[in-house]
Amino acid sequence: MxxxxxxxxxxxxxxxxxxxxxxxxxxxxxxFRRLDVLDLRSRRYSGVEPPPVTAVIPAKDEEGALPACLESVRAQTYPDLDILVVDDRSTDATPEIARRAAELDPRVRVLTLTELPPGWTGKTHALHVAAAEARGRWLWFLDADTRHQPDCLSIVMEYARANNASLASLLPEMRCESFWEKVVTPLAGIVLMRTYPTFIANDDRRPLAFANGQFLLIERPAYDAVGGHEAVRDRFVEDIGLARLVKATGRSVKTAIAPEISSTRMYTSLSGLVRGWSRILYDAHDRKAxxxxxxxxxxxxxxxxxxxxxxxxxxxxxxxxxxxxxxxxxxxxxxxxxxxxxxxxxxxxxxxxxxxxxxxxxxxxxxxxxxxxxxxxxxxxxxxxxxxxxxxxxxxxxxxxxxxxxxxxx
Structure with missing residues (x-):
């Protein structure tokens, strides 16, 4: 040449x-071969007596997403479930939607917050207040923009039971409807997961910990032992912080890929994508440039x-x-x-x-x-x-x- x-x-x-x-x-x-994957063929809960679970859904101006989320949670086949919706200073129809669900289903309760104290992020404070009123031995923290197949909770409870996990989390399907969602959202998720590969975070011998607050199921004793959301009150990705604290106590923390049984639509516009993922990556990397x-x-x-x-x-x-x-x-x-x-x-x-x-x-x-x-x-x-x-x-x-x-x- x-x-x-x-x-x-x-x-x-x-x-x-x-x-x-x-x-x-x-x-x-x-x-991919080392990932935990849950789907509709996964085993349902097979323990002797299903422990009571409280689903906690924080909602601030979620009138567009909350109805479908509540419908999917209320449709769960898991036998011992109550639902707590936290209306966090909403200015839209979120409170009315939550109250209608409570009128239709006695398992649903509504908690209304009107102010936010200093030193807390909005979501961590909403979850902290709700946890104090939760009845379940397990707390199922959910984002309002998620949807779940009827057997989802039963599958994840079995996943936690089989792995002796005190905290179990899912990576749901990212529902992408607009052009920018389809283009940007998966890449943003890739950037985050390269920092927190789940097969490493799921290894009880490794210090790396990860959980996804869109779907986070935690045993009450483990939650209380680490100080609950008060211990991560100033975080924007409180899920990772909570997972670190739980894993540091020697308890097992597991996250599975589950696009068949759970889904989320995080941000619906390009500006929302930029703002939301900026916040996530900022806090997920411990606010270090x-x-x-x-x-x-x-x-x-x-x-x-x-x-x-x-x-x-x-x-x-x-x-x-x-x-x-x-x-x-x-x-x-x-x-x-x-x-x-x-x-x-x-x-x-x-x-x-x-x-x-x-x-x-x-x-x-x-x-x-x-x-x-x-x-x-x-x-x-x-x-x-x-x-x-x-x-x-x-x-x-x-x-x-x-x-x-x-x-x-x-």
């Missing part, structure tokens, strides 16, 4: 980058170089540079694209199987992901977060004192 030393060096470096992608195929194959910087640099090197190489090689050929370097660069960039897209398709399919082919828009998703991570880094540097109408950090302080009351169907 008639290549200059500089051209040879560039191609060698790029070849090493491309070679990382077949290795990634092998890695994710091994990763350096790990997040790595989350931007790594894709720039291993993913976005493929786009750059493709554009550069095509531009060279269009402009009349037809030497071997341009053709080699073009060929390698095409191989890079095929390998990259096939890996990403497999990863997208794990969390959003119905829309996995949107991995083809990864280049666009990568730009949005960089914006999300950059926003998370800015949060680390400033300590300021605004979420669901409440500002945290800096000079902003949530209002003091909480007032709550419980309402039942009667």
């Amino acid at each position: 008639n290549l200059s030393p500089t051209e040879r060096t560039i191609l060698c470096i790029y070849a090493a980058i491309v070679a990382a992608w077949p290795i990634r195929h092998l890695v994710i194959t091994a990763f 350096l790990p997040l910087v790595g989350k931007i640099v790594e894709p720039l090197v291993f993913s976005q170089t493929g786009d750059a190489a493709l554009v550069v090689s095509l531009a060279m050929l269009v402009l009349g540079y037809s030497g071997p370097f341009a053709w080699w660069l073009l060929g390698m960039s095409l191989v890079h694209q095929v390998l990259k897209q096939s890996v990403l398709y497999r990863m997208y399919r794990l969390s959003s199987p119905k829309t996995a082919w949107y991995a083809m828009y990864y280049s666009l998703a990568g730009i949005v992901s960089d914006v999300i991570i950059a926003r998370s880094i800015w949060m680390c540097l400033t300590g300021r977060v605004t979420w669901r109408g409440t500002s945290y950090g800096g000079s902003a302080t949530p209002p003091a004192e909480v007032v709550g009351r419980s309402e039942s169907a009667s």
Whole structure:
């Protein structure tokens, strides 16, 4: 080949980058084999006497999502379940929806919160207040944007029983309906799960711990032993913090992949995606900027170089540079694209199987992901977060004192 030393060096470096992608195929194959997966074929609870469970659903302005969530929770086949809905300072129809459910089903109670004390995030405070009124030996913390198959709770209780787990959690299907959800949401989930691979977090011998607060089932003695949500009162990803505390006591914490039996629709708009995932990644990385910087640099090197190489090689050929370097660069960039897209398709399919082919828009998703991570880094540097109408950090302080009351169907 008639290549200059500089051209040879560039191609060698790029070849090493491309070679990382077949290795990634092998890695994710091994990763998938070590995942705990729950589906409709999984065993239902088979213990002698089903322990009582209280489902806790915090809801702040959730009029769009709460009805379907409540319907799916009320339809659970698990025999000993009561449901506590926490109306957390809602300004929409959330309270009326919760009260209607309580009128229809005596298992449903409604707890109304009107204020948020300093030092707490809204969700942790809502869950803390609700836990004090929960009747179950197990607490089932759920996000209002989740939906569940009728046997879901029974399957997860059996999963916890069979694994002697004090905390069991799920990674549900990510229901993606808009274009931006389908493009960005799976990638954002990949960024998080690369920090918290579940097969490592599920190993009782490893210190890494993880749980997903969208679906978190915890035994009451374990919850009380670590101080409950008061111990993670200032966290935005209280689930990971709670999992760390539980695992530190020597108890087992398990998380399973479960797209068949549980689902969630996290954010419905591009702006919501950016705000929500920025907050998650900020807190999940312990509010430290350096790990997040790595989350931007790594894709720039291993993913976005493929786009750059493709554009550069095509531009060279269009402009009349037809030497071997341009053709080699073009060929390698095409191989890079095929390998990259096939890996990403497999990863997208794990969390959003119905829309996995949107991995083809990864280049666009990568730009949005960089914006999300950059926003998370800015949060680390400033300590300021605004979420669901409440500002945290800096000079902003949530209002003091909480007032709550419980309402039942009667």
